[in-house]
Amino acid sequence: MIQVTDIQKTYNDGKVQVQALRGIDLVIKEGEFTAIVGPSGSGKTTLLNIIGGLDSPNYGKVKIGNTDIAQLTENELIDFRLNHIGFVFQSYNLIPVLTAKENVEFLMLLQKKDDKERNERTTKLLVSVGLEDQINKKPNEMSGGQQQRVAVARALASKPDFVLADEPTANLDSTATANLLDIMLRLNQEENITFIFSTHDQRVIDRARRVITMEDGKILSDSMKQMTDK
Amino acid sequence: MIFKIAFKNIWRNKLRSWTVITAIALGIFGGLAVISTATGLSEMRQNNAIRTYVSHLQIHDSAYLKYGALDDTIAKEKDILKFIKKNSNTAGVSARLRIESFVQSAGGTSGILLNGINPTDEKRVTIISEMLQEGNFLEDFNRKPPILISQKLATKLNAKVKTTIQCSFTGAGGLPVTGVFKVVDIFSTSNSMYDEINAFVRIEDLRAMSQVYGSHEIAITLQDEEQVESFRDELIEHFPTHHIATWRGIAPELGYADKMMDLVMTIFLIIIMLALAFGIVNTMLMAVLERKKELGMLISVGMNKQKVFWMIVWESIFLALIAGPLGIAASFLAIQFFGRQGIDLSFAAEGLRSVGLDSIIYPKLNPVYYIVIGILVVITAIISCIYPAKKALELNPSETLRTA
Known part of the structure; x- marks a missing residue:
């Protein structure tokens, strides 16, 4: 469970102070498929970064499971991210010199998993995202949709407690978006993986089970809906 | 994996990497060529002196060296x-x-x-x-x-x-x-x-x-x-009771020339290593700044900063490990070739003779220098990538992902 309590964040943008988050309270339970939506500048990405330990709040607390991430040292926080959080970025951010297989394997190598476990899990994940025939291709040899699917497989490779995806479909066409959402929904339903998105893509919002709407650093609404997805 | 990524990273920009590798190799080649030529000159001067007028040892009457009197012959x-x-x-x-x-x-x-x-x-x-x-x-x-x-x-x-x-x-x-x-x-x-x-x-x-x-x-x-x-x-x-001296005592200028040559060689090595260091600093700094977003991603997903640091260090070590042997091999071949054939400096024969040198120079290099250069190149590569690697450690992952 992720528990966010009264998070406030202010940036110094030159001479101007920008209040990105103004007291956010939020609880996300295991197995949720949550979209954080809102216009640009509403604080979606800042909230995801703080939940993911990439940024720290000026005020408030983030607890993941029983861990207050503010209490972790820099290296402990990096280790925590490695073992508990999966990341999917808007522009894929794969390692360009590695193949799809090596990109997925990478986090398991950092976790010092043995060869057998790495190979099995990499193959399973690439099959589950439909890229079993692309394993030896490098990012520049794949389409944007394929790269983002590799990024999803990479995010899941370390067996994280949840996946944070910042605008994952922003650079994808409608077919690739639909494919990616299908894969993530299936993983969510079949393997109970928690997904948290920031997005303003209606196609993602339509298929999210919970939609949290933000504006000016505040939560405007938080609604759960019955999945009607095919 | 760190080695693998580091090695693959240096080939992202092949032109830049080969430019740096060539520059380092040429630096080593130039340095060793100058050192070997200088060593050849120094040895030639010394050998010429020994074989024409100094010999290995000389014996004189002690008084003869002081006064040079005709009757100060050797008892x-x-x-x-x-x-x-x-x-x-x-x-x-x-x-x-x-x-x-x-x-x-x-x-x-x-x-x-x-x-x-x-x-x-x-x-x-x-x-x-x-x-x-x-x-x-x-x-x-x-x-x-x-x-x-x-x-x-x-x-x-x-x-x-x-x-x-x-x-x-x-x-x-x-x-x-x-x-x-x-x-x-x-x-x-x-x-x-x-x-x-x-x-x-x-x-x-x-x-x-x-x-x-x-x-x-x-x-x-x-x-x-x-x-x-x-x-x-x-x-x-x-x-x-006799005055007995070796060639070093008889012609101390030859010994001084040896010491001078050592100093010149040291200065040359420092210049080579400085050029190499600046080349690596420049290349690695560019490589780090170009990859801010990727490095930020690596830190975000769980690669700790020590590993990021070592990845950058290994990249520069690989550059040095490719350039070093190339430069050393080219130098070795050139020194072996010209060591046998000689470098003909007949156009400056008169000037060379005035300082006790022949017009054909035979470059020579103590093999230890190849090893020393090899070690120095790697050490220089490590030292010179510390600044770029430190820059990588200062990256804030959330900022790099947002702004890069």
Whole structure:
């Protein structure tokens, strides 16, 4: 469970102070498929970064499971991210010199998993995202949709407690978006993986089970809906 | 995996990596080429000096070196010569009678040092006999006592083979002596300054003219140069009242040249390493700044900063490990080739001779330098990538992901 309590964040943008988050309270339970939506500048990405330990709040607390991430040292926080959080970025951010297989394997190598476990899990994940025939291709040899699917497989490779995806479909066409959402929904339903998105893509919002709407650093609404997805 | 990523990273921008690798390799090549040429020059100068006028060891009467008096000849000369010849390491020994003289011919005059020698003995000590125009090392002559003069002196005196020249000097008891000699051959060593003031005559002729029947100098050449110091100690033990010196003591300028060469080499190595360091700093800094977003991603997903640091370090080590052997191999091949063929500097022959050098230089390099350079290149690569790697550690992942 992720528990966010009264998070406030202010940036110094030159001479101007920008209040990105103004007291956010939020609880996300295991197995949720949550979209954080809102216009640009509403604080979606800042909230995801703080939940993911990439940024720290000026005020408030983030607890993941029983861990207050503010209490972790820099290296402990990096280790925590490695073992508990999966990341999917808007522009894929794969390692360009590695193949799809090596990109997925990478986090398991950092976790010092043995060869057998790495190979099995990499193959399973690439099959589950439909890229079993692309394993030896490098990012520049794949389409944007394929790269983002590799990024999803990479995010899941370390067996994280949840996946944070910042605008994952922003650079994808409608077919690739639909494919990616299908894969993530299936993983969510079949393997109970928690997904948290920031997005303003209606196609993602339509298929999210919970939609949290933000504006000016505040939560405007938080609604759960019955999945009607095919 | 860190090695793999680091190695693959350096080939992202092949042109840039190869430019840096080539620059490092050329730097090493240039440095080693200069060092080997300088070493070749230094050794040539030293060998030329030893083989033409210094020898490995020289023995003098202690007073002769202070006052240079004609009668300061070497006491117990026969005993000394017998002791030296008995030594199995002796390659040659030559006793010399040396008298300062004024020389004149029909064409000019000059001040010289007449070296009275036994040609057979001298051949085993110096290579003057190999530097003659006609190969007559005071052996073939008719009536008048023979003399060898250098090409430089011949020019000054306007003399040639068969020219008669007159030498005036002070003999025993302070009596003035005038000797008439016939030039039987002309020599030319690689040291024009030496050539200008030295001439050779037969020791028995000079003794007869000067009435000085001893020798002022005994020059010794050994088969194994490494034994010079120990043989000197042995000689001092047996003949403690004589002045016995090795080539380093006789011609300290040769030793200074060695030390000077070491200093020059050190300065060159520092320059090479500095150039290499700046090249690597520049390349790695560009590589880090270009990859801010990717490095931010790596830190975000769980790669700790130590691993990021080492990834950058390994990238520069790989660059050095490719460039180093290339530069060293190119240097080795060039030094081996020119070490045999020589570098012909005939266009500067006159200038080189004035400092005791031949016009063909044979580069030479102590193999230790290859190892030293190899180690230094890797150390420099590690040191010079610390700043770029530190820059990578300062990256804030959320900022790089947002802004890059």
